[in-house]
Amino acid sequence: MTLEQFTNDEEQVARRYEYDDQLVFVVDFGAAIADSAVDVVDGTVLAVLDGTQYEIELPEDADDAHTFIKNGVLTIEVEGDR
Template identity: 65%
Template structure:
């Protein structure tokens, strides 16, 4: 997953957290974007925030992905060896 696309001119903080059983990516769009839509299609995460759409591929080796957004923070939880 390319986190740089989220930290560019818009300045959203993006982080990667590695654990023994997987990886978590978190992108803070801010509380005003709490109504963002998120979808997972095959190995692509699609996020629609207002009129902006972001798409990114999950990394190779991601066995299972869980995505959600709460209080404007997008979280992508990946299981498996990455």
């Protein structure tokens, strides 16, 4: 998974955090996002923000992924071997 696709806009901040048993990806789309939804389907995170869809492939060795979006901040927590 790469975060470069989200950093083209100077106002978006994307970060990757590595822990012993988990990776966490965070993308700040801004608090102005009025309508958003996020789900994981067949190893792909699908995020729809104000009508624009983003697809993010999870690592092949990801055992489990949890996603949520709040106040325009998308968080993806990936568990498993890296």
